[in-house]
Amino acid sequence: MAVYTHLSSSEIAEILSAYDVGSLRSAKGIAEGVSNSNWLVETVQDNAARHFILTVFEARTEAEELPFFLSLLDHLSARGQPVPRTIHTRDDARMITIRGKPAALIEFLPGISIDEPSPIEAGAVGSALAGLHRATGDFPGTRRSSLPLRTCIEMLRAHADRFDEIDPELSRLLPDCGASLLRDWPSGLPEGIIHADLFPDNVLFVNGAVTGLIDFYFACTGMLAFDLAVTHAAWSFTAKENAFRPQIGTALMQGYEASRALSPAERQALPILAQAACLRFVATRVEDWFATPADGLVRRKDPMQFVRRLAFYREQGEAAFRT
Numbered sequence: 001m002a003v004y005t006h007l008s009s010s011e012i013a014e015i016l017s018a019y020d021v022g023s024l025r026s027a028k029g030i031a032e033g034v035s036n037s038n039w040l041v042e043t044v045q046d047n048a049a050r051h052f053i054l055t056v057f058e059a060r061t062e063a064e065e066l067p068f069f070l071s072l073l074d075h076l077s078a079r080g081q082p083v084p085r086t087i088h089t090r091d092d093a094r095m096i097t098i099r100g101k102p103a104a105l106i107e108f109l110p111g112i113s114i115d116e117p118s119p120i121e122a123g124a125v126g127s128a129l130a131g132l133h134r135a136t137g138d139f140p141g142t143r144r145s146s147l148p149l150r151t152c153i154e155m156l157r158a159h160a161d162r163f164d165e166i167d168p169e170l171s172r173l174l175p176d177c178g179a180s181l182l183r184d185w186p187s188g189l190p191e192g193i194i195h196a197d198l199f200p201d202n203v204l205f206v207n208g209a210v211t212g213l214i215d216f217y218f219a220c221t222g223m224l225a226f227d228l229a230v231t232h233a234a235w236s237f238t239a240k241e242n243a244f245r246p247q248i249g250t251a252l253m254q255g256y257e258a259s260r261a262l263s264p265a266e267r268q269a270l271p272i273l274a275q276a277a278c279l280r281f282v283a284t285r286v287e288d289w290f291a292t293p294a295d296g297l298v299r300r301k302d303p304m305q306f307v308r309r310l311a312f313y314r315e316q317g318e319a320a321f322r323t
């Protein structure tokens with residue numbers, strides 16, 4: 001369960017008193033997620049129930065970066081994207097400090113996340129991603145990725161001598177920790193603000209329509225096609241057998257391209273970008289593997305899932321993206 005910072009209900013009530021959101025009725029720690037601590041908070045204001053998400057940002061999110069993330073939420077929400085807006089304190093602050101860590105209260109969005117989407121849902125995700133890319137076009141902020149390809153390779157090299165503790169297949173499938181990807185790395189592709197982590201648990205649906213895009217805390221300036229590659233790698237495989245679902249990949253690409261057409265250069269780069277996207281998740285999962293006790297409260301994510309997806313993209317090349 002991803003609640004690293006434990007807060008009593010009286011502490012949460014005290015925190016909420018800085019906001020004009022009514023009085024606390026209940027607060028539940030949210031089990032999903034691995035990065036931050038989240039609570040679903042219910043308040044009562046003028047006899048009506050209101051819902052919010054209270055997030056305390058943990059190790060991977062730097063306090064100085066919060067203004068970028070939180071203003072991005074407000075920018076997208078103001079442009080009609082299904083993104084939670086931030087709630088400001090009575091003093092108009094978006095960000096507060098809880099136990100020395102940065103924290104924020106954000107709008108609760110309805111919907112549920114879906115592990116294995118139908119083609120219609122995958123098309124909706126593709127279209128929502130293109131919508132984000134278009135709506136961030138006039139966002140003034142920039143942020144350099146904290147996990148560029150070189151950093152991911154270095155993170156993996158730092159643990160390479162212990163790969164066998166995870167799975168002996170890891171060093172066989174990734175003998176160079178991904179370094180060969182640097183050779184064919186594309187340049188000059190269109191850039192903008194990307195979500196960079198649009199996994200199924202970060203998209204909420206109601207009746208097949210996207211009602212929420214959440215967890216922007218890896219958002220950064222980057223290649224738009226890389227974001228599509230992340231989303232393709234995250235959605236187009238079965239959760240259990242890790243088998244490629246070509247009809248899902250196709251629907252995702254078509255949904256995206258209906259709103260934003262890819263250039264030939266972007267299309268050509270997708271196989272490399274998808275391998276790099278997989279490597280980014282292998283890198284943090286390997287790091288977390290050695291930092292998180294096997295019997296801890298936070299469930300470790302399996303690095304091999306994305307090592308195998310990376311190998312799939314390496315073998316299939318452009319065939320993985322045929323629409």
Ligand SMILES: Nc1ncnc2c1ncn2[C@@H]1O[C@H](COP(=O)(O)OP(=O)(O)O)[C@@H](O)[C@H]1O
Binds near residue numbers: 002214
């Ligand atoms: N704005 C929101 N509206 C509804 N549910 C949310 C919202 N933000 C987060 N959640 C819920 O909290 C969970 C964890 O949030 P998330 O931001 O993904 O945390 P982490 O960064 O730790 O992955 C999500 O899977 C979702 O269930």
Ligand SMILES: N[C@@H](CCOP(=O)(O)O)C(=O)O
Binds near residue numbers: 032033034035197202
């Ligand atoms: N989606 C990433 C991990 C990032 O964690 P999140 O819980 O903040 O989405 C993965 O699957 O490795």
